[in-house]
Amino acid sequence: MGEAIVITSGKGGVGKTTTTANIGTALALMDKKVCLIDTDIGLRNLDVVMGLENRIIFDVVDVIQERCQLKQALIRDKRFEHLTLLPAAQTSDKDTLTTDGMKKIVAELKQEYDYIIIDCPAGIEQGFQNAIAGADRAIVVTTPEKSSVRDADRIIGLLEQTEMDPPTLVINRIRNHMMKNGDMLEVDEITQVLSIDLIGIVIDDDAVIKATNNGEPVAVHPNSKASIAYRNIARRILGETVPLQSLEEEKGMFQRVKRLFGMRS
């Protein structure tokens, strides 16, 4: 029996889709069977970030309306055998997706896969309700900005009213120099207000944008900081204790030695 994790944020454009693609890919890298679901009907992106856009024949609405079998709608990833995507519909009416329909799909996928990662649309309306319907737990994504943290707080409040386990937090697009200057909220400040556990921090990394444009999640690259951050999140999902990534530019011999021993500060 697999576990379903929804990636949500409230505010748009903070990195839900990027996080979904990369956590999914990182879990696949660790030999887990993973299925990604895009629930952002009408604004699907996940297929583009994964580079699978051209292969879409059926989508999640087709499954709900029984125009095809669930299996037929799943698209296999280019790189990983056991990574698949259930794409969102681009044209259909939003209202065709229902909480019951989602629960059914997720339950069926959990028989087959270790992890179901659900990409949630922005907002707190029906689309949000659909996305969280089948999930066992949630990861809330925020950036270090007030408005984003405020929306994350709102979302956490809504998640706390469900039966799900307490959500965990990803802080995305951190810019170290701005944080240092006090121009961005600090990690501690954010976790203090939101008071949920931090599952990862990801810096603002050009490699993310470059990779996205090439239709491959940055997590497949071995060395970029963001890639390591996403892989660390995946390890924490698997239950490993991994220390938080240092925000400092790595320099000096000692850092490199630590790295050789597989330790990260």
Place this chain on the structure above:
Amino acid sequence: MLEKKQLIIIKGTREGLTLFIDESCSFEEAVIELKDKIIASRPKRDEPLVSVKVKLGNRYLDEAQKDQIGKIIGGENRFIIHSIQSDVVRREDALRWQEDSEVKTINRIVRSGQVIEVNGDLLLVGDVNPGGKVSSTGNIYIMGSLQGIAHAGSDGDRDAFIAASYMNPSQLRIADYISRAPDYESDGVYMECGLIDETQDKIIIDRLQALPHKRKELSGFERRMQNG
């Protein structure tokens, strides 16, 4: 034959008249006698208005009956009613007063978009995050940081106050007063309280230690009992 018992007794005081209505007769009997007595003792047209306190003893009157009494005494006459006092309280009123004076303890974080409203005093063990709101008819005590909105004395009690371990609110409201945070980024303060300062006619923030001097004794319940 015994002289008939007086159902209505009127006594003059310095402030006006006090009118006692017998507590054991029927309401109709009292009304009949009241009409006669009022006509007999009403001030003349050119005399000043007289204020009347009505005392009911152990009689309870509903709003309609109070209205009727008011019309008889006020009406065309040169009387104005100061108060109608009864020594008895209805059970449901008493229970409501009690509820209003209890401390409700809530243990959670009030997040953005969430609202907590209680009757009586509120003891919140947890934070009020930016965008969250707590409101009570009495005082508010927050063991945590207040960064959203708190409204004490929400149905008009200007003596209510707001105390917090860490105070950096976006707004404080007490009764019908509102104060908001300055537009510049400010650090909060620890162990302080907000209350209305009558002389400055606004909400001020002061150290918790100042509270005993400013809000002495009375709980909301005591105030209510005394003011009837």
